[in-house]
Every structure is written in structure tokens, then in C-alpha cells.
Amino acid sequence: MRAAIYQAAGTVEVRDVPDPxxxxxxxxxxxxxxxxxxxxxxxAYRGVIDRPAGSRLGHEFIGIVEEVxxxxxxxxxxxxxxxxxxxxxxxxxxxxxxxxxxCVNGGTFGAAGTDGGQGEIVRVPQADGTLVAVPGGQAAxxxxxxxxxxxxxxxxxxxxxGAVLSGARAGSTVAVVGDGAVGLSAxxxxxxxxxxxxxILISTHEDRAALGRDFGATDVxxxxxxxxxxxxxxxxxxxxxxxxxxxxxxxxxxxxCVGMARVGGSIGAVGVPHTTPQLALFPLLRAxxxxxxxxxxxxxxxxxxxxxxxxxxxxxxxxxDLTLPLEQVSxxxxxxxxxxxxxxxxxx
Amino acid sequence: MRAAIYQAAGTVEVRDVPDPxxxxxxxxxxxxxxxxxxxxxxxAYRGVIDRPAGSRLGHEFIGIVEEVxxxxxxxxxxxxxxxxxxxxxxxxxxxxxxxxxxCVNGGTFGAAGTDGGQGEIVRVPQADGTLVAVPGGQAAxxxxxxxxxxxxxxxxxxxxxGAVLSGARAGSTVAVVGDGAVGLSAxxxxxxxxxxxxxILISTHEDRAALGRDFGATDVxxxxxxxxxxxxxxxxxxxxxxxxxxxxxxxxxxxxCVGMARVGGSIGAVGVPHTTPQLALFPLLRAxxxxxxxxxxxxxxxxxxxxxxxxxxxxxxxxxDLTLPLEQVSxxxxxxxxxxxxxxxxxx
Numbered sequence: 001m002r003a004a005i006y007q008a009a010g011t012v013e014v015r016d017v018p019d020p021x022x023x024x025x026x027x028x029x030x031x032x033x034x035x036x037x038x039x040x041x042x043x044a045y046r047g048v049i050d051r052p053a054g055s056r057l058g059h060e061f062i063g064i065v066e067e068v069x070x071x072x073x074x075x076x077x078x079x080x081x082x083x084x085x086x087x088x089x090x091x092x093x094x095x096x097x098x099x100x101x102x103c104v105n106g107g108t109f110g111a112a113g114t115d116g117g118q119g120e121i122v123r124v125p126q127a128d129g130t131l132v133a134v135p136g137g138q139a140a141x142x143x144x145x146x147x148x149x150x151x152x153x154x155x156x157x158x159x160x161x162g163a164v165l166s167g168a169r170a171g172s173t174v175a176v177v178g179d180g181a182v183g184l185s186a187x188x189x190x191x192x193x194x195x196x197x198x199x200i201l202i203s204t205h206e207d208r209a210a211l212g213r214d215f216g217a218t219d220v221x222x223x224x225x226x227x228x229x230x231x232x233x234x235x236x237x238x239x240x241x242x243x244x245x246x247x248x249x250x251x252x253x254x255x256x257c258v259g260m261a262r263v264g265g266s267i268g269a270v271g272v273p274h275t276t277p278q279l280a281l282f283p284l285l286r287a288x289x290x291x292x293x294x295x296x297x298x299x300x301x302x303x304x305x306x307x308x309x310x311x312x313x314x315x316x317x318x319x320x321d322l323t324l325p326l327e328q329v330s331x332x333x334x335x336x337x338x339x340x341x342x343x344x345x346x347x348x
Numbered sequence: 349m350r351a352a353i354y355q356a357a358g359t360v361e362v363r364d365v366p367d368p369x370x371x372x373x374x375x376x377x378x379x380x381x382x383x384x385x386x387x388x389x390x391x392a393y394r395g396v397i398d399r400p401a402g403s404r405l406g407h408e409f410i411g412i413v414e415e416v417x418x419x420x421x422x423x424x425x426x427x428x429x430x431x432x433x434x435x436x437x438x439x440x441x442x443x444x445x446x447x448x449x450x451c452v453n454g455g456t457f458g459a460a461g462t463d464g465g466q467g468e469i470v471r472v473p474q475a476d477g478t479l480v481a482v483p484g485g486q487a488a489x490x491x492x493x494x495x496x497x498x499x500x501x502x503x504x505x506x507x508x509x510g511a512v513l514s515g516a517r518a519g520s521t522v523a524v525v526g527d528g529a530v531g532l533s534a535x536x537x538x539x540x541x542x543x544x545x546x547x548i549l550i551s552t553h554e555d556r557a558a559l560g561r562d563f564g565a566t567d568v569x570x571x572x573x574x575x576x577x578x579x580x581x582x583x584x585x586x587x588x589x590x591x592x593x594x595x596x597x598x599x600x601x602x603x604x605c606v607g608m609a610r611v612g613g614s615i616g617a618v619g620v621p622h623t624t625p626q627l628a629l630f631p632l633l634r635a636x637x638x639x640x641x642x643x644x645x646x647x648x649x650x651x652x653x654x655x656x657x658x659x660x661x662x663x664x665x666x667x668x669d670l671t672l673p674l675e676q677v678s679x680x681x682x683x684x685x686x687x688x689x690x691x692x693x694x695x696x
Contacts, residue, residue: 093587094611099636102611165638239441263442263450264642273633278626281641285621288447288642290513293633294612 002348003119004057004329009047012057012330020115020123025071026089028127030063030081034150035117035346036320037332038085039180040272045333048274057329058118058346059085059109060153062146064138065131066121074128080141081131082306083117083124084298085109085154090129100299103129117153118329120348132302135310147317147345148309151185154298155343156305156316158270159185159247160193161296165268166243170195175232176217177256178247179203181319181343182270184212186245191216192314193305196243200235202228202256208342211318225252229259241265249273258283266290320345350696351467352405352677357395360405360678368463368471373419374437376475378411378429382498383465383694384668385680386433387528388620393681396622405677406466406694407433407457408501410494412486413479414469422476428489429479430654431465431472432646433457433502438477448647451477465501466677468696480650483658495665495693496657499533502646503691504653504664506618507533507595508541509644513616514591518543523580524565525604526595527551529667529691530618532560534593539564540662541653544591548583550576550604556690559666573600577607589613597621606631614638668693 003017020029035058044051065079075081088095088103095103105126110116115123124130134141134149141149148156159182168174174190176183179201190196192215201217202224203209209220221231233240240262246253249271257267267289284291308314322341324332325348332344351365368377383406392399413427423429436443436451443451453474458464463471472478482489482497489497496504507530516522522538524531527549538544540563549565550572551557557568569579581588588610594601597619605615615637632639656662670689672680673696680692 097612099612102636264445264447269629269633273629276629278628280626281617281621281624284639285617285641285643288450288640288645290638290640291632292636292638293629294636295633297636 001120002326003116004326006044006051006055006057007053009045012045012333014327014329017119020121022067022069023123024125025069026126026128027069028065028072028075028124028131029067030083030122030124031066032061032063032117032120032122032348034146035061035348036150037336037344037346038154039182041333042337043274045337052112055112056110056114056116056119058116060150061117061122062149062153063122068127072127075131075133078137079133080138081133082149082152082302083131084302087124087126087130088299089126090299095129098297098300099294100297101295118326118346130299132306134306140310145309147320148315149306150345151316151319152302152305152309155181155185155319156188157298157301158182158296160189160301161294162186162245162247162268162270163190163194165270165292165294166245167266167268168194168196168243172196172243173198173236173241174243174245175200175202175241175260176245176247177202177253178271179205179208179212180247183245183247184208184215184319185316186247187212187217188215188314188316193308200232200241214318224256226259228256232260236262245270247271249276251276254279258287258289261287261289264288266292269293270296319343323347349468350674351464352674354392354399354403354405355401357393360393360681362675362677365467368469370415370417371471372473373417374474374476375417376413376420376423376472376479377415378431378470378472379414380409380411380465380468380470380696382494383409383696384498385684385692385694386502387530389681390685391622393685400460403460404458404462404464404467406464408498409465409470410497410501411470416475420475423479423481426485427481428486429481430497430500430650431479432505432650435472435474435478436647437474438647443477446645446648447642448645449643466674466694478647480654482654488658493657495668496663497654498693499664499667500650500653500657503529503533503667504536505646505649506530506644508537508649509642510534510593510595510616510618511538511542513618513640513642514593515614515616516542516544516591520544520591521546521584521589522591522593523548523550523589523608524593524595525550525601526619527553527556527560528595531593531595532556532563532667533664534595535560535565536563536662536664541656548580548589562666572604574607576604580608584610595619597624599624602627606635606637609635609637612636614640617641618644667691671695
């Protein structure tokens with residue numbers, strides 16, 4: 001089969017690799033229908049973090065189950081499934097707490113020795129604890145639903161998790177710092193899933209702001225730094241916002257979040273802080289802030305989100321603004337790195 | 349009147365100062381019945397932070413109201429009152445959110461231009477929003493209740509706040525890092541106020557551990573650092589603790605808290621992080637932790653705590669293990685700095 005391979009910063013290639021086979025009785029083999037490129041894939045592509053040359057890429061995919069191991073009881077061949085970006089047994093203490101991204105038997109697609117999502121076929125460990133089948137199966141799942149279902153494998157659930165970590169709920173006022181796919185998805189999650197009343201999106205890109213409005217942002221602040229913080233305070237009687245979603249991970253983004261949080265407020269952070277190793281405590285202390293971080297446990301949210309997508313309640317797939325064949329994956333990385341694409345979908 | 353004055357690191361003296369008078373119509377004049385020395389007073393005494401020479405000291409006191417301004421409607425002359433360590437109007441947005449320590453009209457006793465608690469008489473700004481009268485007044489408030497009521501002015505409420513920030517509630521398992529008066533009070537608050545089922549106190553001092561047990565600690569870990577973390581994990585099937593109270597503020601204490609927190613857990617921090625300006629984000633991200641900080645809004649908790657003390661439900665005053673006349677305040681600072689006293693009470 002064909003699969004995307006990381007060669008070096010700036011270099012991604014599609015190569016022939018062996019077809020995966022069942023290794024553990026809990027495995028499933030899934031033929032990928034759609035995959036995509038993640039903002040987190042860009043960290044290595046940009047040279048910010050190291051990644052082994054020759055490693056597989058991609059951790060977001062939807063597909064059709066071709067084969068299951070002897071111990072797989074729920075997922076069946078023929079199921080149309082959404083995969084979270086990490087696998088999990090969904091039975092260990094962390095999973096039972098809803099933190100499947102800390103499963104004791106978990107792992108990330110694309111890590112050493114595993115298949116990546118950006119390929120034709122994927123061996124999925126812990127299939128029953130990982131995959132969520134779309135109700136109605138293939139017959140009910142037309143290509144028009146593919147983008148929305150694919151978005152659930154990471155960004156839609158990660159954005160929602162940021163909003164959940166921020167404590168947002170029905171009636172809340174929420175601010176979202178970050179207008180990438182995760183930030184935009186946080187807007188959607190806060191409004192359409194959690195029922196927030198007001199969502200302020202920080203976005204200096206008109207096209208992203210427009211999608212943010214479609215996703216339910218009630219206000220857009222087109223300014224960053226202190227100017228952006230001042231604008232958010234102006235929108236909130238000077239008090240700031242109780243629930244802030246950090247969806248970038250940079251020091252500038254964190255400064256904005258802390259600056260715009262209302263006294264006693266909460267910051268839910270899903271931006272990976274590669275460039276923000278430490279956070280100053282005194283500003284948090286002075287403002288009585290709560291900070292929650294975590295790699296989104298997508299599996300926790302998948303059943304509810306799949307149902308919402310299948311019923312047409314939400315369409316998180318609108319974050320995809322570029323679709324390429326898998327063979328052109330390299331163009332997709334470049335487009336996202338140059339911010340010409342919010343998020344790129346791949347067709348194997 | 350006589351009042352304690354900060355002269356320099358290691359030097360505290362009692363001097364004659366002018367009797368306070370009503371300045372604002374919202375003021376009250378309170379004759380101090382008991383005051384005490386705070387762990388936070390020791391930061392300057394030890395030279396860790398600067399404090400202006402000549403400034404008043406102390407922010408914890410109970411007393412009897414002698415006079416009130418024309419705009420004071422609830423507090424009356426003759427009331428026996430508990431003062432939180434900061435005053436507040438109790439009506440601004442922050443106060444209505446229960447964060448009276450960010451009151452727009454608030455301030456701390458002992459700050460420049462104000463009276464300190466370690467003196468004979470105190471002018472209390474925003475008397476109605478600040479002071480809480482003991483039901484039954486002087487007649488119902490014998491000297492046996494003084495230590496418990498005095499403890500409410502800071503440590504009992506601060507410890508409780510740490511437990512609240514950690515998310516502890518009925519049935520919780522809680523760990524408390526810090527066996528000073530605040531940490532011990534967190535044990536009491538977690539158990540007797542919030543209803544936690546299990547409280548693990550980290551304490552390497554036998555006398556403090558004994559008081560912690562009396563306050564409701566179900567387990568004591570007499571080890572610090574990685575050894576202490578390992579011991580807490582041993583007590584919790586290797587999983588760690590969902591609710592951790594940070595009551596020290598040092599890097600070692602923070603490391604312990606992060607190390608012993610269960611995946612998805614919460615750290616409620618009330619230790620002032622003078623020596624921990626920054627906190628590493630990746631360990632929080634990896635463990636899906638929530639961190640909440642804040643200078644305890646004592647006023648929020650006072651009515652409930654005063655009622656609990658008056659009814660004999662709790663006795664937080666046992667943190668006082670040394671009582672001195674105000675004139676010997678300097679001996680009290682030295683005793684606390686040398687850890688010969690957990691907390692020293694002063695009699696004006």
C-alpha cells in the first residue's frame with residue numbers, strides 16, 4: 001500500500017509500504033476512506049520538534065473495517081468507523097475517567113512501529129476501545145458526510161475539549177484564542193454542543209473569522225496582543241471572560257488568554273505548548289485563574305459527536321478548505337504550513 | 349496605641365502610634381481582642397521579599413467594634429467580629445463572584461497607610477462588606493472560642509479555599525502538601541467542611557502530623573520529594589490523588605503536587621509562589637491536570653465558618669501553639685521563623 005513518510009523538516013513523501021496485518025487479537029484492519037493533515041504534524045515539518053526520518057504520518061482518518069482480530073467483539077468488518085487520533089482500551093482507570101489519551105494500553109497513530117492515518121490501510125490496536133462505528137454503516141454514510149466525520153477524529157473533539165476544560169456550559173460567555181481548525185472547532189463546540197450564549201473569537205484572518213461566525217461566534221476581535229485583550233475587555237464591561245480557550249500554544253497566545261480572563265475565570269488549553277515550556281504563576285494567582293490542560297480524549301466525545309454529525313446537527317467538516325489525493329500530501333503540508341489552507345483532507 | 353512595626357528583615361518592634369479614627373463613612377473602629385502572626389508575614393521577616401521599613405504588620409484579628417461610620421448599617425458598636433485579612437465592599441462584581449480578595453474597593457491590613465492587625469486598635473474600611481459578627485455577640489463569645497475564631501481570619505479559610513480549589517467534595521480523596529497552619533487547616537476544611545472521605549497529609553514533623561490526624565487526616569506520609577510521591581501513589585493503587593492542595597509555594601512542593609496528582613486531577617494552590625515564579629506546562633499537559641490559584645477570599649467562607657465554630661462543629665484554633673503578649677511579638681516571629689511554633693497568637 002501507499003503511505004506518507006516523514007523524511008526531514010519540510011520533506012514528506014508517499015512511498016510503498018507493506019500492507020498491515022492483524023498482530024494482536026484486539027486489532028482491526030481499516031481501509032482509509034479519508035485522512036487529513038493536523039496542525040500538530042506541522043511542528044516537525046517546520047523543524048520545531050524532532051521526528052524520526054522514515055516514520056509514518058497522520059493520525060486522523062475515517063474508513064471501513066476490513067478485518068478484525070479474534071478478541072474484537074463490537075466492531076465488525078464492513079463498519080464505517082471514525083478513529084480518534086490515539087487508540088485506547090476504554091476500560092483502564094484513565095479511560096473510565098474519560099481520559100482515553102492516557103490509556104495504559106494506548107498509543108498514537110504514526111508513532112514508531114505503527115501505521116499512520118495518511119495511508120491506504122491502518123492497523124488499529126484496541127479496536128473495540130478505539131473505533132466508533134457510524135450508525136447505519138456505509139449505506140447511511142455518503143461522501144457529503146466524510147468531511148464532518150473526519151473532523152471528529154481530532155479537531156472537532158479537541159476544540160470541544162478546550163471548551164469543556166474552560167468550564168463553558170449553557171449560557172456561558174467564552175473567548176477562543178486561535179483561529180486554526182482547533183480554535184474554530186472550539187467555537188462550534190462551545191455553542192452547538194455546550195450551549196454557550198456568547199463566543200468571542202480572536203481572529204485576524206477574514207476567511208477564518210467568517211467560518212468562525214458560521215460556527216456560532218457572536219463576536220470577532222481582529223486584534224492580537226494587548227490590543228486584542230483590550231478589545232475583549234471592552235466587550236465585557238471591562239471584566240474579561242470567564243471561559244477562555246487556548247488553541248495555539250505560544251507565549252503570545254497564553255499572554256492573551258491570561259490577559260482577557262475574568263477574575264476567577266478558567267483557561268482550557270489544547271494548544272500544545274512546544275514554545276511555552278513554562279507559565280508564570282503570579283498572574284494566575286492575582287486573577288484567581290484556573291488552568292486546565294490535556295491532549296484531548298477524543299474517544300470520550302466521539303459517540304455524541306458522531307450522532308450529532310449523522311443527524312445533521314453540526315457540520316464540523318467545514319474546516320477543510322483543500323482536498324488532495326494522498327499522492328500530493330506534500331502539497332498539503334506546504335499549503336497548511338504557509339497558512340493557505342486551514343486544514344487539508346486527503347483522498348487515498 | 350501600641351502596634352507592631354516592621355523595621356527590617358529579622359527586626360519587628362512594638363511602638364506607639366496614633367489611635368485610628370473614622371476616615372470614611374464606611375469605616376469601623378475595632379479594638380483587637382486577639383491577633384496573630386501569619387506565615388506570609390515571614391516572607392519579609394526572612395528577607396525573601398521586600399517590605400517598607402516602618403510599615404504596620406498583621407492582617408488577622410478578632411475584636412469588638414467601638415465605633416462605626418455613618419454609612420455602616422449592619423455592623424454595630426459592641427459587635428464581636430472576625431476580620432478577613434483583606435477588606436472588601438462585598439458588592440462589586442468580583443465580590444459577587446465570591447472573590448472578595450479582588451474587590452475593586454478592597455485592600456490588605458498592614459499595607460501602606462492602613463492599620464495592621466498586630467496592634468491594639470484597627471480602622472476597618474468597608475466595615476459592612478468586611479466584618480462578620482459572631483452570633484450572640486460578646487456574651488456568647490468566651491475566651492475559649494478566641495483561637496478558633498481568630499483562625500478563621502486567614503488560615504482556616506485559606507486552607508478550606510485550597511481544598512475548594514482542588515475540587516474536593518463529599519467522598520473525595522485529597523492530598524495536602526504542607527503541614528503549616530494552612531496545610532493543617534486544609535485537612536480540616538476538606539474533611540469537616542467539604543466531607544472528603546480520605547485525606548493524605550504530607551508531614552515530616554510528628555507534632556504537626558498529630559494535629560493533622562486530629563483535624564481528620566486519614567493517612568500521613570512522612571516523606572518528601574520523590575519518596576513522598578511514591579508513598580502517596582502506593583496508598584492509591586499507583587493512580588495518585590484526584591484532589592491535591594498546594595500549601596507551601598516552593599518548587600519542591602509544586603513538584604510533589606504534580607507528581608502525586610492522578611491523571612485528570614486538580615491542584616488547588618494557596619501557597620504564595622514567591623520562590624516558584626513559573627510552572628512547567630508539559631507535565632500538566634501529560635497528566636491532564638487542572639491548576640487553580642488564588643489568594644483566599646476569606647469573606648466568602650466566614651459566615652459559614654463562624655457558624656461552625658460557634659456551634660462547636662470545628663475547632664480550627666488548635667493551630668495556635670504559642671500565645672504571647674503583643675509586646676513580645678518579636679519573639680513570636682522568631683519562634684515561627686525557626687519552626688518552633690506552627691502559629692503564634694498575640695494578646696494586645
